[in-house]
Amino acid sequence: MSDAVSPLDGASFDGLVKLRDMGPTGMLTVRGTLDDTKFGAALLKATGVELPGKLRILGTADMRIAWMSPDELLVICPYAQAAKMSRALSDALSDQHALVVNVSDTRVALSVEGAATREVLAKLTPVDVAPDAMPAGTIRRTRLAQVPAAFWFDADGNATVIAFRSVAAYVFDLLQSAAHPDSAVAYF
């Protein structure tokens, strides 16, 4: 097995914000009955993270869980641990109707850092990214210009953007154009 590579190959850009390819990231799609207490218990046992509520993302860099839809979550962990976590979750949920799939190669993850992070995203997404509308710990699945994407903010106001692998270059170029140093809006 050769090492997994990111389609962005570690690209970065400095402008209104600092953009960085976060490299291969472990991700699992988990579908199940979220409002069944057995589901949340199995999830907590396998991952150590509580079930996030609607539009929420919980956990830390080593293990996060994002709410994706009323019956879907995204588990985010280091790439190397994804296969093991996938098996652990499948086992934990084996007595329930649930789906666990390793989708670590499906998406790319980009970090967007700096004071203008919300502003750069607001050029590309119709979602309200104002701090009060989208505080740290919320995740939105939306679009960036013409492609689907999701993102969330940390306590410092930096964002992680995830988008499909095939359009990684488009998303990077989009963010780079929106982060042009002379294009500040000074809105947020």
Place this chain on the structure above:
Amino acid sequence: MSFRLPSGGRLIDRDKQITFQFNDKYLKGYQGDTLASALLANDRMLVGRSFKYHRPRGIVASGAEEPNALMNLGKSDRFEPNQRATVTQLYDGLYARSQNHWPSLEFDIGWINNLLSSFLPAGFYYKMFIHPRHAWKYIFEPFIRHSAGLGAAPTKPDPDTYEHFYAHTDVLVAGGGVAGLAAARSAARSGAQVILVEQSSHWGGRAVVDGGEIDGKTASEWVADTIAELEAMENVHLRRDCAVAGVYDHGYVLGYERLGDAAPQATGPRHRLWRIRAKRIVAATGAIERPLSFAGNDLPGVMLAGAVRDYAANYGVIAGKSTLVVTNNDDGYLTALELVRSGQGVAAILDARDASDGALVKEAKAAGIKIQFGRGIAKAKGVNRVHSVAVCKQSGDGTVLSDIPCDAVAMSGGWSPVVHLWSHCGGKLIWDDKGAFFRPDHSRPPTDQDGAAFVVPAGAADGHFMLDALIENAHEAGAKAAGAEPGKAPAAFAPKTGPLAPVWQMPEGARATLKRKTWLDFQNDVKVSDVELAAQEGYQSVEHTKRYTTLGMATDQGKLSNINGLAALSHALGAAIPDVGTTTFRPPYTPVSMGALAGEARGPIFQPIRRTAMHDWHQENGAHWEPVGHWRRPYCFRRKGENVETAVVREVKNTRQSVGLLDASTLGKIIVKGPDAGRFLDMMYTNMMSTLKPGRCRYGLMCSETGFLIDDGVVARLDEDSFLCHTTTGGADRIHAHMEEWLQTEWWDWQVYTANLTEQFAQIAVVGPKARATLEKLGGMDISAEALPFMAWADGNIGGFEARVFRISFSGELSYELAVPAGQGRAFWDALLEAGGEFGIAPYGTEALHIMRAEKGFIMIGDETDGTVIPQDLGLHWAISKKKDDYLGKRAQARSHMASNERWQLVGLETDDGKPLEDGAYAIDKGVNGNGQANVQGRVTSTYHSPTLGRGIAMGLVRHGPDRMGEVLQFTTTAGPPQLARIVSPVFFDPEGEKQNV
């Protein structure tokens, strides 16, 4: 002549002189000038020619409503036509040319049209050019295209960048005049999020020129203080140079911010399109002054009274040495007083009313200005510039009483509220008799998703013109928009005014000769006589009259001509103005650049391109790309000396003879899991999928509930309750959505989950007689015929890669499809190329794929299907389960037309001469149809040159086709005689399937 005063001008900085060019002459202006004010300062009153008659045109307004002063602005790649001089900020090096003139602005050949104007009335083109029919295309249109038209089209790509910005707010206030400021302040004080935008570069609107007192301060002081207060509030965003272009459903608003127009060489976005979601919109858009309809009102030097005083107060620019004011209201007196204050002469004030005792009238009298009541202009006289006016009684027919020399005329026909933003989403208007204008009808507002009014008009836009009432109204509008109590409104003081007298024609009984010289629409050359002619010819609807006469259809969209035109029409029809109604106000309010609408979407990010893990390798190895959805797939890989055709032939032969490699990553891969997964797939596919054994694959067909074939692909059963469904490249997202729709809306109680894994895997087909040898060289899992027979799959390790291997074939060759995580796709591809090197491995593209499947008679979704084809048409009865009670499409396929044996059915087609048939060619039948066209009995769905067989092969749908084997049909060609082709089996190559079963 027009000129600049030695001092004064509140918006200009006399320390900063600017050089610019107009029609290649160097001129000077000041920082803060608009192009229009700078032109007037240089006595450039003549700035263009009208659209139809090429009459001389001068600057008439001072703002966004300007119909005449349109410029070709900039040079080369920064050239832009139809730019209004009145809203173009002056900058050093600005280059402008007037439009619609030839050979020069001063001497224009097209003016001959003017002499012919009596032969060019409304609807002239429609009447004149209808016969003979062909003459329009070859004679009239080319001639008219040359003579008519405004700006030139740019010829080079725009080097600037543009962007969008999404904002969400409680209240959006459109307009930064005193009404907008009062509204924004009262909304913001309640705590609401407020965005306040102003289309010009300056706050305060008209009030700072026209004067008045608010909260005991001058209007200017109050504006400055209020801006300071708003700027200090965290919940308020202020934007200048940002016009609201349109209001749409659900509080969606487009704002158009001009950032770089006055600094063309600066980096950063030139324009920004604001895409705002506002809970409530305050339309504080002010009002537009109306021209007066008198003969010669289109002469350069005849301007709106408000504009004349704007130029004087804002830029220290005086329109004429001796200005005549003509008005039907007290507001016009402000212009005369401003001119007197600037030390300029006022020739006279002609007031169409019999009297007025307003404060301004008294002030004008006291200033010694000559005022003539009950008088109007019979005719403004001059050639390229007004030099005098003939005075008449307003109540008469235009009999001249006297001539007054003057070199500028300031006209005021009253003001019309800018109701556009109220109207964009369906707000209705009501006629205000007293002010003679349409204003928002609050009982019929534009409504939001809850049925509540979501646009709140404020100030002059709501029909309030007196400063005290205007401020109170705007203050309340802001609070209403924020859902708050208004509190105490600022106290404003306005002088007492006399009532306006509506004047729609000057003089009232103007003779026909005068009406033919009385302009309504300056840019499109529509006169009172044209509207009267339309009425006489039977036009009654204002919308029809607009299109027949082109009234209000110019680039200014009738901002000046609308109400005067309606009045002329209603007069001609003998109906009241509100009964005639208005035309529809549609976005954008003022023009928006194409670049702003496109935003960032240009160049490399014009559209997303989806790339597989092997994309870069393809690019570096001669890929000739084919777009498939947003994917780019290699059509073929051209080697040195090859063209597309020879490359395809080589790829097919190489694959059939040794081994080929296909990037199949784009094919859809959907996992379906749950206790009801088998039952669900039995409904999704026409085949029986629930009986498939784990470890095995089955080809399946998918139909919509209307029975038509929508997708196909191989299904692999992963374990007892999970399946992996392959779809076509274009079907991946669509079929996933199709599955989810049925699961969520119809079979919501079935226990099934799906996930789209298309992007997770790089999938590579290793195809050809040497496929197994290639994989065995890499080593790892057992892929022998016994361990992995045809239509089986297995997980394992190949050459150190964790792979899922499917023994499936779309070419008729021994074939494996291998899926690895996408992040290792490129490494695996490289490993396969290396391992297959000794066998002559070479990648192939989509065309070789298509040819090989056609040689085997395999159908292709999108070729053999077009949304009207059912599986039975394609001879795929074997893939339709007879045992199942139901599947999507089953019932539809039982309908009489679907079950008819008259449907065209799939056959192979073989030409006698070996040349391929043409794509989409029809099989000709006997006789002709009702339109005199030959009847048809079939059509070609796929046609190729087969490198394997060395001749053309085709598939097609033919009536009773399978029963007519051996029959020769005639097929159409695009040029030349029909081609003959024989009906044969669609399987041209290896009908027994011996090659794939090894």
